[in-house]
Amino acid sequence: MVATNASGMRAVKYGATRDYVLGLEVVLADGSVIHVGTNTIKNSSGYQLERLFVGSEGTLGIITEVTLKVAPKPKRSAMVLAAFDRLEDAGKCVSNLISVPLIPSATELMDDICIRAVNKAVKAGLPDVEAICMIEVDGEPDMVAKELKVVEEVARRSGASSVQVSDDSKQMAKWTSARKSVMSALSRLGDELVSVSLADDMAVPISKIPEAVVAFHRIAEENNVIVGTYGHAADGNLHTKMLLDPCSEDSWTRGERAVGQIFDAVISLGGTVTGEHGVGMSKAPYMMRERPDAWRTMLAIKKALDPQDILNPGKLMQWEGGIIRDLRYPCRDLCPR
Known part of the structure; x- marks a missing residue:
């Protein structure tokens, strides 16, 4: 993860791997071992070499030790599933959200090909539309409630044909599972493809x-x-x-x-x-x-x-x-x- 600066669904709010790396131990090509970065949150001491090695894909050195900072788990989360009859409107919904401004903890977009594949493979029951956006917000309970209303309003203003809202853990897990199954579902969409x-x-x-x-x-x-x-x-x-x-x-x-x-x-x-x-x-x-x-x-x-x-x-x-x-x-x- 460090060597590729990996990230995922919640990087929009919480950042990528690079944002959590404070220091590294690295073995160089000549066999020498160096320590880059610090154990402190702030560091202005010379070049930020730890950032050079993060994402270098093993081409500059072999990372053998990582010092990370961690973030607390949010107290509450909720999701909105917005359906769109036009793919372009789903894209506009995303850019409109960020310009509100509102930073969701995750926003997953799926087009009609992905929706059809997932519904066929895992019976996800997603809306039969050209695109959907799954938008998650998290944090303090009162803030989550406020942000849910904003997300729903932005989705409808962007052209959503339907909007579902849930803070039920089972429902949210079902939606998230549907999104995560896209890759495997696509491989089963066409018999000879x-x-x-x-x-x-x-x-x-x-x-x-x-x-x-x-x-x-x-x-x-x-x-x-x-x-x-x-x-x-x-x-x-x-x-x-x-x-x-x-x-x-x-x-x-x-x-x-x-x-x-x-x-x-x-x-x-x-x-x-x-x-x-x-x-x-x-x-x-x-x-x-x-x-x-x-x-x-x-x-x-x-x-x-x-x-x-x-x-x-x-x-x-x-x-x-x-x-x-x-x-x-x-x-x-x-x-x-």
Whole structure:
């Protein structure tokens, strides 16, 4: 989690891993051990090297010890499930919430592909609409009650066709479980299709969410591929899953083209190709496209700390393969020739 600066549903309010790391013990490429950061909340003593290693994906050093700060668990939480007949309106609801301003503890968006997949796979009973937003607020009981009213008003003003509100733990768990089942549910949506993670972790500015989700659907239609869009929308983090025919070369070609277009759309909106999962190999070429000047500086840091390239080589910056050519799914090899 530290090496990828992982985060999740509640990062919009509580932050990512980096926000909780105070200090690290790191083994460098030459075998030396260094300690970076401090045990204090405040620290202005030189470069913040702990932040350099967080999210470095093991390419600069091996993290062997972590000093973290923790946050108290909120006293109460409640959720709103807002249904929208237009995907764009669901995106507008998210940006409208943040501009109120109101910071929810979580805001999960699911499009119609994801809704259909989840309802089929786990009988979730989600509304049959083009998109839904699951919005959670938490904190002191009186504040939660006030924020629920604000969320409901914003959802309706943004075009919600229906709004459900609940503070029942079982109901909230059911909604959350439905959202968490999206990945596995998509893999079972098409009998001859497989769910693949190619353009799966983008992030865009909050104000650009409506444009982004509409662009993803347009790109899917233009390339004749099925794309499910979902994600932690209140911090701009969107995921897409493609359904491709593993035995069709044409399907893979259309998928690869769609991936490039999705990343180009994200970059043009001022976004990033990965919000929480990291770069690894598959996103390295697109990260170079996103940040060409910063990439050269990152490469210089890599060479300074790991001149022989022995720490997780080929990851993050230097991989030049093709996202489809070199990251084939094993099931494709089982297809009849």
